[in-house]
Amino acid sequence: MTDDETSNNEIATDASTQPPFFVPGVGAAGMDADRLAELLDAVGGASNLAIMLLRDRQLLDQARLRELLGRQATLLSVPSDGDRLQPGRFYLPPAETVVTLEEGRIRLRALIR
Numbered sequence: 001m002t003d004d005e006t007s008n009n010e011i012a013t014d015a016s017t018q019p020p021f022f023v024p025g026v027g028a029a030g031m032d033a034d035r036l037a038e039l040l041d042a043v044g045g046a047s048n049l050a051i052m053l054l055r056d057r058q059l060l061d062q063a064r065l066r067e068l069l070g071r072q073a074t075l076l077s078v079p080s081d082g083d084r085l086q087p088g089r090f091y092l093p094p095a096e097t098v099v100t101l102e103e104g105r106i107r108l109r110a111l112i113r
Contacts, residue, residue, distance in 0.1 A: 018104075019047075019048075020048075021047070021048045021050060021087040022048060022049050022050075023049075023050050023051075023052060023085065023101065024049065024051055024052070025051075025052045025053075025054055026039070026040075026051060026052070026053050026054065027054050027055075033060060033064065033065075033068055034068070036053075036060070036065075036068070037068035037069065040068075040069060040072065040090060041069075041070075041072065044069070044072040044075055044090070045072065045075060045088050046087070046088060047087055047088050048087060049087060050085050050086060050087050050088070050089055050091065051089070051090045051091065052091045052093070052099060053065070053090060053092045053093075054093070054099070055092070055095060062076075062078060062092060065092060069090070072090075075088065075089050075090050076089075076090045076091075076092060077089050077090065077091050077092070078091075078092050078093070078094070079091050079092075079093055079106045079108065080106075080108070081106065081107060081108040081109075082105055082106070082107070083105065083106045084104055084105055084106075085101060085104055085105065085106055091106065093106070093108055094108070096110065096111045097109070097110065097111060098110070098111050
């Protein structure tokens with residue numbers, strides 16, 4: 001068995017042992033922060049959702065979002081490139097970042113303008 005075959009088997013096993021979940025992206029640019037907090041309060045901790053928050057840095061920062069989330073602030077994660085996506089969490093990637101998902105992992109790269 002080659003390294004490539006081993007890697008593919010590990011991915012397949014990992015994917016088959018985790019129940020499927022959805023990854024909605026929420027564009028927070030221009031959204032009233034209180035409305036965003038209401039939305040996240042309604043869906044927070046759902047075992048079939050991993051919510052990706054996409055934002056404008058000037059409109060919503062991590063400290064303000066944690067304040068708005070209150071008791072659910074523990075569900076907020078600032079991902080790093082390569083982190084495994086987990087259901088029941090909110091993800092707040094850095095502003096000016098392109099976010100993609102690859103085999104269950106978050107991939108981040110700088111936005112080039």
